[in-house]
Amino acid sequence: MGLRFFVDQCVPSSISQILHDADYKVLLLRDYIAIDSPDNVVIAKAQQLDAILVSLNGDFADIVSYPPANYRGIGRIAMRPYDGVKRINSRSHSPISKRDRLPSSSNNRFLRRC
Known part of the structure; x- marks a missing residue:
């Protein structure tokens, strides 16, 4: 399985x-649980689905509360404030809207189980 x-x-x-x-297989939270579910329900559902959680929620970057060895993976994405510059998606070369801008790779944290 991928x-x-x-x-x-x-x-x-x-x-x-x-x-x-x-x-990659993308599973949207809203298709499985309520969008206002607490963190413990979100991470439990990710585990149940054997999926890597991708979130903007900074709580998931806390490796004391969420030790990487206990999870398939947690991707916490940090977004920089919009700087007024259009970014280009390198795959499609199409402009990305302000709402859907890409994060800076230096701001991404990916915690994975070994």
């Missing part, structure tokens, strides 16, 4: 689309 990503409702749709276009 990688599966459980994407929460705050992650821009452009990120879900990039994962989908790269032939």
